[in-house]
Amino acid sequence: MAEYKPIRKVVSGNYAAAYAVKHARVEVVAAYPITPQTSIIEKIAEFIANGEVENLEYVPVESEHSAMAACIGASAAGARVFTATSAQGLALMHEMLHWASGARLPVVMVDVNRAMAPPWSVWDDQTDSLAQRDTGWMQFYAENNQEVYDGVLMAFKIAETVNLPAMVIESAFILSHTYDVVEMIPQELVDEFLPPRKPLYDLTNFERPFSIGALGTPADYYEFRYKIQRAMEKAKEVIHEVGKEFGERFGRDYSQMIELYRTEDADFVFMGMGSLMGTVKQAVDVLRDEGYKVGAAKVRWFRPFPKEELYELAKNVEGIAVLDRNYSFGMEGILFTEAKGALYNTNAKPIMKNYIVGLGGRDFTVSDVRKIAENMRAIIEKGELDVEVDWYHLKR
Amino acid sequence: MNTLFGERKEGATKIVLKSVDEYPEAPVTLGTTLTNFTGDWRTFIPVIDDSKCVKCYICWKFCPEPAIFIREDGYVGVDYDYCKGCGICANECPTNAITMEKEEK
Secondary structure: OOOOOOEEEEEOHHHHHHHHHHHOOOOEEEEOOOOOOHHHHHHHHHHHHOOOOOOOEEEEOOOHHHHHHHHHHHHHOOOOEEEEEOHHHHHHHHHHHHHHHHOOOOOEEEEEEOOOOOOOOOOOOOHHHHOOHHHOOEEEEOOOHHHHHHHHHHHHHHHHHHOOOEEEEEEOOOOOOOOEEEEEOOHHHHHHHOOOOOOOOOOOOOOOOOOEOOOOOOOOHHHHHHHHHHHHHHHHHHHHHHHHHHHHHHOOOOOOOEEEEOOOOOOEEEEEOOOHHHHHHHHHHHHHHOOOOEEEEEEOEEEOOOHHHHHHHHHOOOEEEEEEOOOOOOOOOHHHHHHHHHHOOOOOOOEEEEEEOOHHHOOOOHHHHHHHHHHHHHHHHHOOOOOOEEEOOOOO | OEEOOEEOOOOOOOOOOOOHHHOOOOOEOOOHHHHOOHHHHOOEEEEEOOOOOOOOOHHHHHOOOOOEEEOOOOOEEEOOOOOOOOOHHHHHOOOOOEEEEEOOO
């Protein structure tokens, strides 16, 4: 193994994604431009125009639905495939997302989290990706540009091992258009980490033709659904192994599906996903100095959901403040529902409160985390909730 | 049976998978076209009157399944294993050589 010397580049989250696509030696990209995803595919097109990549076919399409359809066809033929989208574009893909996961095709996509319209919004909000929860796609939420780059590389390896598609999710503008130092991995080391894809079935084998997506009667459909669930369960092990291997090779360990930050002796923790958690970690440092025993639990993988890791965390804390930059109307924040549900049949019963924050790109700062910490401390001392779901920013 | 698509493969048996582990990982070919006879779904059956047939093959062109075939004598036949009884052939036939009759099972 060659010695690892990272290449440091100052790039936006979108460019980090594009570089990861280049380094992963992706063979087909099909995408349609949508703000704030556009600069990902622009950068990929630039790589092709400059001759910086070999054997990469860019398929310009007329909609996101077609983009995913093209990806599915290319992936079925055995290629390593990538696309990127945001919000309304992801919603337009929804129908095709099921075709990718149902046919067990390891397509990898970057979704740049953006609020759903109306009102028309291009800013950060997780509802677009979380609305795709039940499509059979794995979901990785990146906190920063480095995690976008690492996430895409790992997503290919994990997806191609369990034969399920994966989404790497980054925040609109907060990551997508903000420049930061990203440590990139030299090509030959990426090649060692990520060998060429071995498809489950090779559609280009003309000796044994077969069909994909043909009729499945009630006698057969059920078993295929179970197989997807089994692959999701296996994905938890694969995520652990690949994340560990990534840490050993490149120094950044992703073996845990929930990243714990200063939770060892914490009375209560903040739980959330994505770029939000960068702010929270910074706030935890400030709060620790002020005498709060708090920590942060960043959910990296939302699908498959890290039930077991959540249980281990919940056993040892008195409260969990779930920060949701998303909402399921008629219920509550989506991560909150999932986390509560995962713990229902366990002995862990921390007080859990849902804070709805940052919808549509509303600013969420360290001082907001402090206010939430004060509120959580009061709740824990009293032993009961004031409200279960708190629309934190609401102008009252 | 001789069809436009060549000899039907004799001896094809329906694949019956008994446990989840026998299933392929992805839903690829389950042998449906060879063994899953979609003609089972039919209520009405097309009956062809050769004396009215003018061999225009419009029925053959319009059949959404490959259920109509051209016999060696030039007239048309129906592959009842796959005909779903949709009636398009009867509707399109210019000489009314095809009638749809309720199938007795």
